[in-house]
Amino acid sequence: MAGVLLVVGTPIGNLGDLSPRVADTLSTVDAIACEDTRRTGWLLANAGLKGTSGRGPALLIANEHTEVARTAEILDRLGAGQRVALVTDAGMPGVSDPGRRIVDAVARAGFDVTVVPGPAAVTTALAVSGFEADRFVFEGFLPRKGRARVERLAALAGETRTIVLYEAPHRLRRTLDDLADALGPDRPAVVARELTKIHEEVVRSTLGGLVRHYAETEPRGEIALVVAGERPGADAVDDAGVVEALAAALAEGLSRRDAVARVAAGTGMARRQVYALALQIPNGSDDDDGLEPDGAGS
Numbered sequence: 001m002a003g004v005l006l007v008v009g010t011p012i013g014n015l016g017d018l019s020p021r022v023a024d025t026l027s028t029v030d031a032i033a034c035e036d037t038r039r040t041g042w043l044l045a046n047a048g049l050k051g052t053s054g055r056g057p058a059l060l061i062a063n064e065h066t067e068v069a070r071t072a073e074i075l076d077r078l079g080a081g082q083r084v085a086l087v088t089d090a091g092m093p094g095v096s097d098p099g100r101r102i103v104d105a106v107a108r109a110g111f112d113v114t115v116v117p118g119p120a121a122v123t124t125a126l127a128v129s130g131f132e133a134d135r136f137v138f139e140g141f142l143p144r145k146g147r148a149r150v151e152r153l154a155a156l157a158g159e160t161r162t163i164v165l166y167e168a169p170h171r172l173r174r175t176l177d178d179l180a181d182a183l184g185p186d187r188p189a190v191v192a193r194e195l196t197k198i199h200e201e202v203v204r205s206t207l208g209g210l211v212r213h214y215a216e217t218e219p220r221g222e223i224a225l226v227v228a229g230e231r232p233g234a235d236a237v238d239d240a241g242v243v244e245a246l247a248a249a250l251a252e253g254l255s256r257r258d259a260v261a262r263v264a265a266g267t268g269m270a271r272r273q274v275y276a277l278a279l280q281i282p283n284g285s286d287d288d289d290g291l292e293p294d295g296a297g298s
Helices: 020-028 037-046 068-081 100-108 121-128 145-157 169-183 207-216 239-251 255-268 272-279
Strands: 005-009 032-034 057-063 083-086 112-116 136-140 162-167 187-191 201-206 223-227
Touching: 005 020, 005 068, 005 100, 005 162, 005 272, 020 037, 020 083, 032 037, 032 068, 057 068, 068 083, 068 100, 068 162, 100 112, 121 162, 121 187, 121 201, 121 207, 145 169, 145 272, 162 169, 169 201, 169 223, 169 272, 187 207, 201 207, 239 255, 239 272, 255 272
Parallel strands: 005 083, 005 112, 032 057, 032 083, 136 162
Antiparallel strands: 162 223, 187 201, 187 223
């Protein structure tokens, strides 16, 4: 019998979201590749899934550090005709979680790959936001620092589709600050935390409002951030003139952030658009961009 890899979505919080098909799959496979054997073992125990042998399937650690090394064993098991499930601690494997490289290797080796769907925080947060969902972009986690972060924020400034991000609680304040600078404080946004869990909370506001809210409220739990897309205005502003004004402000010694604020106020152009133009002007190190260095405020 040919082996098969089953990519299995598991609950993102509420164990009641474990579907009968997922339960049947996890109780009948020969092995489960997982991020953390303790987390997956807890899931199996609490769902009463001991497996057809009464002992349960073998648990193989396949996290961000071991995913590549574990692939060879998974291929060996598939070659022996076994059924192997791939799970993460919560949600769908490969979606801002390990698993993609295993799926790719298994498919390239000629084995069947099938999906047993389950919850995903990205679509759950998108649905609860109430924002446009016919077209959206999922950014996962933003780069933590440096030019990569600056460029990603600039790209998002002109994004017209709804944006979904993940963020750790100790980095949420910094990310909200940076998004408010790049996209504008008036952009509608939602912080959805601890989705499907006992302490689920959805905070609806603007980026500026969320900055103020979390300045007084400690962010906790697992967080998805949903931001409405850009709604382009009708007034056109000469980009060349804006770049000249920015260059003059920077020559005076202003930081990039202060230069953007001055030029936006003086021209009437949206701050996020001025921010994107400012990135075209060399201005020393990334620290001059006004972005907080990695780990600050943690």
